Amino acid sequence: MTPTYYLVLSAALFTIGAVGVLVRRNAIVVFMCVELMLNAVNLTLVTFSRINGSLDGQVIAFFVMVVAAAEVVVGLAIIMSIFRTRRSASVDDVNLLKY
Amino acid sequence: MLQNAAWLLIALPALSAAVLLLAGKRADKWGHLLGAAVPVVLFVYSLFLFFSIKGQHSREINRDLFSWIPAGSFHVEAGLLLDPLSMVFLLLITGVGSLIHIYAIGYMAHDPGRRRFFGYFNLFVSAMVLLVLANSYLGLYVGWEGVGLASYLLIGFYYDRPSAATAAKKAFIANRVGDVGLSIAIMVMFTYFGSTSFADVFAHFGVGGNASKGVAAAIGFMLLLGACGKSGQFPLQTWLPDAMEGPTPVSALIHAATMVTAGVYLIARSSPIFDTSTAARTGVVVVGAITLLYGCICGCGQDDLKRVLAYSTVSQIGYMFLAVGLGPGVYAFAIIHLLAHGFFKATLFLSSGSVMHAMDDKIDMRRFGGLRKAMPLTFYAFGAGYLAIIGFPLFSGFWTKDKIIESAFDKGGTSGWLLGLAALLGAGLTAFYMTRAMVMTFFGEPRWEDGVHPHDPPKIMMLPVLVLAAASVVGGYLLVLGGGVQHWLTPSVGPGIKEGVHTISPVVLSVITLVVVALGVAGAWVAFGQRPVPASAPVGVSVVTTASRRNLFADSFNEAVLMRPGQWLTSALVFFDNRGVDGAVNGLAAAFGGGSARLRRTQTGFVRSYALSMFAGSVAVLITLLAVRFS
Numbered sequence: 001m002t003p004t005y006y007l008v009l010s011a012a013l014f015t016i017g018a019v020g021v022l023v024r025r026n027a028i029v030v031f032m033c034v035e036l037m038l039n040a041v042n043l044t045l046v047t048f049s050r051i052n053g054s055l056d057g058q059v060i061a062f063f064v065m066v067v068a069a070a071e072v073v074v075g076l077a078i079i080m081s082i083f084r085t086r087r088s089a090s091v092d093d094v095n096l097l098k099y
Numbered sequence: 100m101l102q103n104a105a106w107l108l109i110a111l112p113a114l115s116a117a118v119l120l121l122a123g124k125r126a127d128k129w130g131h132l133l134g135a136a137v138p139v140v141l142f143v144y145s146l147f148l149f150f151s152i153k154g155q156h157s158r159e160i161n162r163d164l165f166s167w168i169p170a171g172s173f174h175v176e177a178g179l180l181l182d183p184l185s186m187v188f189l190l191l192i193t194g195v196g197s198l199i200h201i202y203a204i205g206y207m208a209h210d211p212g213r214r215r216f217f218g219y220f221n222l223f224v225s226a227m228v229l230l231v232l233a234n235s236y237l238g239l240y241v242g243w244e245g246v247g248l249a250s251y252l253l254i255g256f257y258y259d260r261p262s263a264a265t266a267a268k269k270a271f272i273a274n275r276v277g278d279v280g281l282s283i284a285i286m287v288m289f290t291y292f293g294s295t296s297f298a299d300v301f302a303h304f305g306v307g308g309n310a311s312k313g314v315a316a317a318i319g320f321m322l323l324l325g326a327c328g329k330s331g332q333f334p335l336q337t338w339l340p341d342a343m344e345g346p347t348p349v350s351a352l353i354h355a356a357t358m359v360t361a362g363v364y365l366i367a368r369s370s371p372i373f374d375t376s377t378a379a380r381t382g383v384v385v386v387g388a389i390t391l392l393y394g395c396i397c398g399c400g401q402d403d404l405k406r407v408l409a410y411s412t413v414s415q416i417g418y419m420f421l422a423v424g425l426g427p428g429v430y431a432f433a434i435i436h437l438l439a440h441g442f443f444k445a446t447l448f449l450s451s452g453s454v455m456h457a458m459d460d461k462i463d464m465r466r467f468g469g470l471r472k473a474m475p476l477t478f479y480a481f482g483a484g485y486l487a488i489i490g491f492p493l494f495s496g497f498w499t500k501d502k503i504i505e506s507a508f509d510k511g512g513t514s515g516w517l518l519g520l521a522a523l524l525g526a527g528l529t530a531f532y533m534t535r536a537m538v539m540t541f542f543g544e545p546r547w548e549d550g551v552h553p554h555d556p557p558k559i560m561m562l563p564v565l566v567l568a569a570a571s572v573v574g575g576y577l578l579v580l581g582g583g584v585q586h587w588l589t590p591s592v593g594p595g596i597k598e599g600v601h602t603i604s605p606v607v608l609s610v611i612t613l614v615v616v617a618l619g620v621a622g623a624w625v626a627f628g629q630r631p632v633p634a635s636a637p638v639g640v641s642v643v644t645t646a647s648r649r650n651l652f653a654d655s656f657n658e659a660v661l662m663r664p665g666q667w668l669t670s671a672l673v674f675f676d677n678r679g680v681d682g683a684v685n686g687l688a689a690a691f692g693g694g695s696a697r698l699r700r701t702q703t704g705f706v707r708s709y710a711l712s713m714f715a716g717s718v719a720v721l722i723t724l725l726a727v728r729f730s
Binding site: 021098 | 702
């Protein structure tokens with residue numbers, strides 16, 4: 001079970017998450033993809049920590065998880081207030097900043 | 100010593116001009132009286148100066164007035180030179196000027212701009228006096244420009260007439276072309292001699308002079324160009340006939356007696372330079388001969404009386420140029436002819452002004468005729484001027500012009516014969532066109548328009564004309580009497596010709612000249628006196644007549660060669676400025692505007708496209724880092 005497989009897996013997860021952010025229209029789904037990306041990065045960090053034999057990667061993974069949690073709180077709060085005013089959860093409808 | 104107050108001669112008319120022009124309408128009641136009184140005062144003072152200089156042993160007062168341009172090692176003094184040549188001109192300007200000013204009081208009586216007219220007239224007198232009294236070329240140049248300005252203002256006096264405004268512009272531009280020559284001559288003088296004062300410059304010429312012939316020729320030709328512009332000589336002569344748009348006193352004073360003679364003064368004053376350079380002298384003589392004949396030929400075809408007189412002026416000044424160009428000894432004859440010409444040309448112009456006044460400001464000779472019974476005094480005055488100019492025995496022209504023809508023949512060689520014959524032919528043609536003008540105006544059946552009642556002008560206009568007519572009758576003889584004026588001018592222009600061997604004996608030459616003149620008179624009498632004069636100019640005429648009517652195509656030439664290319668150049672430059680320069684600037688602005696409009700479209704407002712660009716950017720950074728890491 002070489003660590004390379006873990007890296008490949010996390011790269012695949014990250015790509016799927018990135019494509020999902022760019023392609024999906026529902027805001028909640030976009031957020032889930034963002035979470036997917038963050039977790040892929042976590043997996044990468046832990047794998048590298050295992051490869052290098054130091055604990056730095058795992059410590060950074062903790063930080064990432066905390067930041068992800070805080071970001072989800074704020075992001076969902078914003079989506080909720082947008083939904084209450086616009087009755088729509090599509091990211092394409094928040095386009096008032098166009099030229 | 101009143102001699103030290105010579106600067107008043109310039110300051111007084113300038114002050115009067117300033118008062119008249121600045122005082123405005125409240126000076127309308129007395130403006131013309133002040134304007135006419137100033138030259139009279141100047142004439143009296145000039146007479147005093149003349150007699151005081153005559154009594155002196157050294158007939159010259161050279162006074163520096165003030166330091167004009169003190170700039171370190173380069174300094175120019177402003178000063179006045181009172182010597183025989185300048186005194187003669189001064190008397191002419193102030194004397195004839197006073198008479199013409201008095202005439203103008205009457206002539207301009209019905210014109211609301213009379214005060215402005217006298218302001219400009221006095222300005223002219225001030226500038227002209229400065230021109231002849233300055234003791235350096237730079238001071239002369241100031242006066243030179245001043246008379247050009249006054250001429251422009253006076254020709255364009257009736258500024259609401261487009262033809263007058265155009266004529267004023269034409270005169271000023273032609274003068275300016277000549278002024279380039281004078282400026283270059285002054286620049287050459289500064290370069291080679293470090294000074295332009297007459298004393299300093301002439302020290303380099305003549306006996307013991309060290310100036311090369313090349314420098315003399317260069318200065319001489321440039322001075323000639325300047326003189327051509329001011330005096331209306333070929334090739335800068337086209338402005339003089341058009342200058343007749345100004346009021347008649349202007350034509351009489353400026354374009355007959357004084358301003359146009361400034362060129363002759365310049366060349367006579369620069370006699371040491373022209374004596375050194377034969378090339379420049381030949382140039383002067385050629386210009387004089389060509390212009391002499393040009394003026395005569397064009398004068399024959401004009402229907403406008405003042406234009407005939409204008410071409411006559413062009414031609415007579417050609418005679419003067421011919422004389423100054425003939426070299427040492429003949430300068431005095433040119434000046435004598437200049438003085439006589441001042442008298443009789445002023446008479447002719449003022450009489451024509453009286454005729455114009457009487458004929459309701461019309462000047463077409465084809466609508467005149469038979470005026471000698473209606474305006475007898477004017478007829479006598481014009482007749483006196485006419486006999487003087489054609490050189491009738493014992494009148495002015497007989498004494499003065501014959502001397503020039505004689506000197507031309509005496510030059511010797513082929514050039515002498517050519518010049519002499521040209522001068523003779525000119526005398527004949529002069530007789531022809533003057534007789535034509537005389538006959539068409541005063542003789543024959545009246546061809547007047549309806550409602551015109553010609554009569555002699557009031558005394559204020561008639562008296563100056565009669566005084567000038569008397570001067571044209573006796574002036575020539577008095578000037579030549581006993582070689583008086585010649586002897587007087589010797590300190591300025593060198594000694595007169597010694598009575599030596601003549602190519603043709605003077606008596607024979609006088610007879611030949613009289614025969615030629617008689618032929619001219621007879622020809623005009625038969626052509627215009629015996630046959631009825633058509634009221635409108637005949638159309639089917641010979642080539643020579645057409646050429647004469649169209650100024651020998653000089654105006655057409657100027658238009659085709661100078662004006663049209665100039666207009667083409669300006670329109671090309673305007674086009675280039677509008678399309679090229681403006682196009683570049685506006686195009687740049689449009690490019691920026693268009694570019695920004697294109698770029699603006701990336702701000703779609705879509706979150707997903709922003710996310711995509713962020714993603715693309717981070718991928719680019721990543722690739723760069725990897726490339727650097729693993730290179």
